[in-house]
Amino acid sequence: MSNPDELLRIEGIRKTFPGVVALDGVDFDLRRGEVHVLLGENGAGKSTLIKMLSGAYRPDGGRILAGGEEVRINSAQDSERLGIATIYQEFNLVPDLTVAENIFLGRQPRRLGMIDRKRMEADAARLLERVGVQVSPRARIRELGIARLQMIEIAKALSLDARVLIMDEPTAVLTSEEVEKLFSIVRTLREDGVGIVFITHHLEEIAALGDRVTVIRDGRSVGQVPASTPEDELVRLMVGRSIEQQYPRERPASGGALLTVEGLTRNGVFHDVSFEVRAGEVVGIAGLVGAGRTEVVRAVFGADPYDKGAVKVAGTEVRRHDVNAAMDAGIGLVPEDRKGQGLLLDASVEENLGLVTMRTATHGGLVDRRGQRADAAKVAEQLGVRMAGLGQHVRTLSGGNQQKVVIGKWLLANTKVLILDEPTRGIDVGAKVEIYQLINELTAAGAAVLMISSDLPEVLGMSDRVLVMAQGRIAGELTADEATQDSVMALAVSTPTTSVNEREATRGH
Ligand SMILES: Nc1ncnc2c1ncn2[C@@H]1O[C@H](COP(=O)(O)OP(=O)(O)OP(=O)(O)O)[C@@H](O)[C@H]1O
Ligand SMILES: [Mg+2]
Numbered sequence: 450m451s452n453p454d455e456l457l458r459i460e461g462i463r464k465t466f467p468g469v470v471a472l473d474g475v476d477f478d479l480r481r482g483e484v485h486v487l488l489g490e491n492g493a494g495k496s497t498l499i500k501m502l503s504g505a506y507r508p509d510g511g512r513i514l515a516g517g518e519e520v521r522i523n524s525a526q527d528s529e530r531l532g533i534a535t536i537y538q539e540f541n542l543v544p545d546l547t548v549a550e551n552i553f554l555g556r557q558p559r560r561l562g563m564i565d566r567k568r569m570e571a572d573a574a575r576l577l578e579r580v581g582v583q584v585s586p587r588a589r590i591r592e593l594g595i596a597r598l599q600m601i602e603i604a605k606a607l608s609l610d611a612r613v614l615i616m617d618e619p620t621a622v623l624t625s626e627e628v629e630k631l632f633s634i635v636r637t638l639r640e641d642g643v644g645i646v647f648i649t650h651h652l653e654e655i656a657a658l659g660d661r662v663t664v665i666r667d668g669r670s671v672g673q674v675p676a677s678t679p680e681d682e683l684v685r686l687m688v689g690r691s692i693e694q695q696y697p698r699e700r701p702a703s704g705g706a707l708l709t710v711e712g713l714t715r716n717g718v719f720h721d722v723s724f725e726v727r728a729g730e731v732v733g734i735a736g737l738v739g740a741g742r743t744e745v746v747r748a749v750f751g752a753d754p755y756d757k758g759a760v761k762v763a764g765t766e767v768r769r770h771d772v773n774a775a776m777d778a779g780i781g782l783v784p785e786d787r788k789g790q791g792l793l794l795d796a797s798v799e800e801n802l803g804l805v806t807m808r809t810a811t812h813g814g815l816v817d818r819r820g821q822r823a824d825a826a827k828v829a830e831q832l833g834v835r836m837a838g839l840g841q842h843v844r845t846l847s848g849g850n851q852q853k854v855v856i857g858k859w860l861l862a863n864t865k866v867l868i869l870d871e872p873t874r875g876i877d878v879g880a881k882v883e884i885y886q887l888i889n890e891l892t893a894a895g896a897a898v899l900m901i902s903s904d905l906p907e908v909l910g911m912s913d914r915v916l917v918m919a920q921g922r923i924a925g926e927l928t929a930d931e932a933t934q935d936s937v938m939a940l941a942v943s944t945p946t947t948s949v950n951e952r953e954a955t956r957g958h
Contacts (some may be wrong), residue, residue, distance in 0.1 A: 696910025
């Protein structure tokens with residue numbers, strides 16, 4: 450009965466967590482030499498499904514077959530023995546170990562009973578080269594940025610020579626060049642007969658890379674279609690309705706300058722950055738990775754110091770390098786790394802939503818807990834956070850729902866100047882539109898929004914003005930009408946008049 454090309458088959462799988470039915474009957478199969486995309490909204494059950502294959506969770510019902518035989522996958526070792534390698538949505542690397550140690554964790558090559566470091570590092574270097582990431586095998590994970598961690602996870606998975614490779618949103622944190630590199634690796638693996646399970650919220654990647662698509666909605670598989678299926682049809686299957694307008698930006702008349710940044714300079718990092726964001730405005734910051742966008746907004750938020758310049762809110766200067774002063778002035782930041790900077794993973798949804806408001810509430814000595822809870826419930830509802838209840842720990846929310854909580858805590862705090870650094874990373878297409886609508890509401894109420902995004906259509910679709918950064922400087926500013934893919938890219942790759950390096954050189958040290 451079984452197809453010789455069939456690597457895995459899942460039949461009617463179920464999984465319940467306290468208060469949540471995560472999977473309620475999912476069917477799925479994977480063949481040799483295919484990229485099978487798992488598509489579904491935030492919280493639909495994609496990550497839970499793959500965790501059944503990786504041995505992280507055990508199903509409550511249903512069957513898993515490998516090569517036609519029913520199997521039980523009770524541990525990571527069972528999964529590995531079946532030739533399955535998994536790259537999780539949350540990285541699984543050990544921060545204090547080196548890159549090479551992480552790649553070969555638990556399987557270090559040995560010589561005369563000792564770990565053969567030389568060989569391990571040489572092998573790691575080869576794998577790193579194969580995925581095209583420039584990093585020393587001896588670098589510690591702790592020191593590396595999030596995009597490189599993703600590529601290291603991929604190198605690690607390759608080292609296992611797996612027959613099945615599972616990738617949970619591998620492209621969420623990658624630049625377009627890195628995505629291309631990843632795609633070419635995946636295509637090579639497919640030619641070698643590896644079966645690949647690929648999860649993504651970027652619909653354009655499906656036709657580019659996929660062969661088949663299984664759509665999951667509310668824990669059930671609702672359809673299996675070819676990857677060439679038009680995007681609007683995929684959306685309809687996934688969210689159960691069609692989306693009329695992907696970027697519903699309404700432009701309220703803008704008011705006076707709410708955020709003013711003057712000549713902001715951090716030696717060697719960014720230079721002479723000046724701009725303003727008016728009440729009611731959405732200003733996008735575009736640029737290549739490394740252009741200094743995140744560094745600038747972190748300085749504006751007081752998370753990092755700067756050497757020269759000023760940050761003002763409604764004309765009043767904000768003390769530099771002081772997050773509390775920035776928050777008191779009404780500035781909020783949704784950081785690009787939500788796990789590291791945005792959330793307390795082992796606290797509840799309610800506690801996380803209240804993180805910003807609680808600090809002001811306790812100023813007066815009084816905390817209105819009931820009011821807090823009502824407000825938290827309202828924001829969670831507005832954002833459509835999928836959860837068992839406000840008491841659920843954030844760690845157990847799905848990736849996209851964690852991101853909604855980070856945004857929610859600033860909504861709750863009536864933030865005047867909201868800075869969003871890659872706000873829709875890992876967010877499904879339907880929820881994106883909801884976030885854009887919230888941005889509309891915020892600006893209609895007079896807030897100023899500053900948005901960094903590597904998703905150029907999003908920047909173009911939602912910004913009233915676009916600043917383009919290159920090499921630590923503002924290379925140019927475009928109105929919504931002037932901003933196009935081409936005009937933004939032209940500025941992003943330009944060399945602004947004086948680059949930071951030249952400036953450093955002329956500073957004479
Ligand atoms: N350990 C857990 N405890 C409680 N609930 C959980 C746990 N793991 C997952 N869930 C719940 O199961 C549901 C499915 O989550 P899952 O992470 O599989 O979604 P997803 O499809 O991967 O979403 P996303 O696109 O946001 O990553 C969610 O409601 C989530 O809160
Ligand atoms: Mg997930």
